Amino acid sequence: MASEKIEIALPDGTVMEVPRGSTPRDVAERIGPGLARAALAAEVDGETVDLDRPIQADASLRILTKRDEDSLEVLRHSAAHVLATAVRELDPSARIGFGPPIDEGFYYDFGVERPFTPQDLEAIEEKMKEVVEADHTFQRQVVSKEEARELFSDDPLKLERLEEFDDDEVISVYRDGPFLDLCRGPHIPSTGEVKHFKLLSAAGAYWRGDERREMLQRIYGTAFFSEKELQEHLERLEEAGKRDHRVLGKELGLFTVDSRVGPGLILWEPSGSVIRREIEDYEQELILRHGYEIVYSPHVVSEELFEISGHLENFAENMFGAMEVEGRRYRPKPMNCPGHICIYQANQRSYRDLPIRYAEFGTVYRYERSGVLHGMLRVRGFTQDDAHVFCTEEQVPEEIERLLELVAEMLATFGYPYTIALATRPEKALGSEAQWARAEADLRAVLDERGLEYDVDEGGGAFYGPKLDFQLIDAIGRKWQGPTVQLDFNLPERFGLEYIGEDNERHRPVMLHRVLVGSMERFIGGLIEHYAGAFPLWLAPEQVRIFPVSEQWTESAHEVAEMLRAAGLRAETFDRETLGYRIREAETMKVPYMGVVGEREAGDGTVAVRKRGRGKKQEVMGREDFVKRLREEVERRALE
């Protein structure tokens, strides 16, 4: 039996015969000593495992080195163990929660007496370096539940997790030097491989994410295979910090909040308002061109409406409280759809009227827990660029097609690449299976027809219909929630929506909800970060700033600015301090264009044009040409 062979299929297609019970490490050694040295983990039949995990049957095998995506996860998981090892060394009484790898790093939760301070993190990081230095081997061991109970008898958190194992489940523990953890694995061969890591922050986190349970102390960190990648990651974090819309919003005077107004409620300063108005004007022009009609609905609505819509039943915890007037209860609206439905129902509708597309920049109010509020990105009052399409089932594909076109046009204008996800029927769903199947098929067909790539989020749809989610990718690669399109079988039913068909019978229309920017607040908050505050000309609150070289040319500078304003451009003059100061000020405020007027320019009717961020590279041009050039750039909404 011992000499029995099994077949291992390698990624290059070759098949290797090895004794049963060989480990991936054995295979790597047979392939070559270089690979054996570089090996960190392995993928056996698609499952990531340790290098010394014996293989008992024919399998496909891939040796993972630091070049493989999946290795990074293993490394970070191991880094989390190194962290826990260090924390335990410093505080043996620390209880051990969970410590998984996450998207950009890892964390570990600890049950400790007091929260970690930044000094603690430094000390822990130093201790981690010792653990790495010691190069402890990660040793996997399979134990029985009974043995595991014994091993973790002093740690109630681990014991709790242990009790959740089914009897037939394999329970594994991993040891690295002094530290033992209940862990699924896999791990890299030894702690010495965790060379480039950094602890980033500490914060409270509920045990198992349940706010009724004990709060543990979580430490976040990240790890990479090279110092270069680590440094690049830290720089990215720093860059993201510099782009923070709250900081830029303050510096550039875009928006503010005031505790007298209330948390999560945005006040738009003039400069921010310019940006918003430009976007709203643009979008209005866009959607009118795409066949929408503009409507308006009230901010405060009788509760009766939300009883019909079901919001009171399903959305109440997100709604602002009721106010009573003349014995009737009213609510600030959390959504615009019920109002639009009432407009639809204001008249009898014929199939000849459909599709009907109502759009509104509708301001809604939603209660969000105070802890989740965040600048402009998560607020309690915001304006949606909301629209509702009422159409027949047959018209759905064409409407989806139109929406895809609309989305593509709009996102290109802002320079966002995007991805699409189709969210399908969840467990608990309204409407017949056939209805869902048809709707989903319609959505797929349109996407496929256009050759668009998309992910499928199985069961991710709303209970009332499938949806398309668009995710934006910003200038530094972060993802943002973008447009959404949702089919709705629910509200037409609840409100009893009807249209008269060709057959002179009453029929139920389908309803589509869609937003493009979603919320003006969130979208513009995101745009601030996407552009790092340097808005393209058409959106820039101040588009041009004109400086005289010295006071005697102030008049000329004013003339130029006046000319620009007459052409509809937002131009100012600035003649304080020295020329260097004025340039610096304009660069800091990220004004796209600067124009300098001195003796030469005043003499021959030109202006010396400097573009934001381009340093001294200036260009002298005629004033008319300057105006023309800027007009042209605004009109095509150029990104650069």
Added chain:
RNA sequence: GCUCUGGUAGCUCAGUGGUAGAGCGCUUCCUUGGUAAGGAAGAGGUCGAGGGUUCAAUUCCCUCCCAGAGCUCCA
């Protein structure tokens, strides 16, 4: 909501059991400057709000308000 951290001049922040400081900004004056900070003087603060301890609180304690980080990507 919960845990931790913070709230001092318009902004960014230092500081102290004996009623406060810097840089930037602001005002005024000087400077008339050719592409990222010219010089000087000055004004400006109920030290988040309320209560308590104390001879004395911006500082220590309590409550509240606001802000920030985080609150399962399941060993």
